[in-house]
Amino acid sequence: MKRTLSYLFIGIFFGIVMYKSEAASWFRIYEMFQFQSFHMYGIIGSALILGILGVQLIKRNKLKSFFGEPIEIEPKEKGIWQYLYGGIIFGLGWALAGACPGPIYTLIGAGYLSILVVLAGALLGTFIYGLLQKKLPH
């Protein structure tokens, strides 16, 4: 129960940050791909720099989780084409719908009902991938 509540609060926190930083705004994504503002690069860049430092700290000091378990960060499977093709397709959708999966949920809460169409599309896309997975180059 405590764990579930902490996930809920992390989610609420994440949702507020996504909305208030305007990372969930279609306009900000468009502006980012036009290279006309530092805003999105600043968000991703600063999160990334702190992320790299923190992950290095965890690994070097072999830090343990809140529950005393060792922290293991699983690396992704090796490959090129899966990530390149998948990435390009995701990028097309990111720019068109102006939202990535995190902000989709945030925008539902913010009351933009049309985003449900994007969510339905995303679920459909996931389902199509599941069907085609074995036929695609990975």
Added chain:
Amino acid sequence: MDCFKDFRYGLPTDLGYYSEQMGWQASPFKLDLTKEPKSLIKSFYTVIFAFVFLWVNGHLKKDQLKILKFMEFIFEPWPWYVAGPLIALTMFLLIFLGKKFGMSTNLETICTLCGAGKKADYFDLNWKNQRWNLVVLLGAVIGGFIGAHLLSHGSAVAIHPDTISILRELGFQSAGTAYLPDELFGLEALTDIKSLSILLIGGVLLGFGARYAAGCTSGHAISGLSNLQVPSLIAVIGFFIGGLFMIHVLFPLIF
């Protein structure tokens, strides 16, 4: 007016005497010299109390100002140097809870919950392992509500003036005045087949690409790159190839 004549010999020492002379009742404020030291201490305390009160009050007002300024800051859009570290914090909180930060895994889990496992082995997994992530998703929805309705004054996104003029030329009149373009996300646009299919196709590309690349912005650009993973770097390069192609090549054709 006899009493005032006596002022020539100095100030009256006993106001009560004069008030009696003028037919007034004995003053309750008659100075009693025997009690004077005590009243001095009393007035001394009163002055100190007044000073402390004013000092505390002044500080409270200063703090109120600080709180007001902080509230103003919260209600304004948050700058990148606040948002970025908070996103990193989100990731580390999940890591220290023994999980990993990745939002698009939920799409897969929801498909599994809807029974997609019967159609493809890919969805044949134990959704209970991802239940925590669905709770994060639920939180993100609540967070969106709080952010938009309780922590914001308006919803206009102040994008760069050049971006606004490019978007207005493309037909997005709501650029610079809204959070999402009305032309795509307004309720009226839902009856328009073109905008509806743009949203649906955008969603399909998002879902398909996120699962093909095994991660989205949170999973690759933040979590994966933080761990210095080469696959995540390839995926992020892919995100930008796709995004730039969409906005610079396809947008002029679509809009």
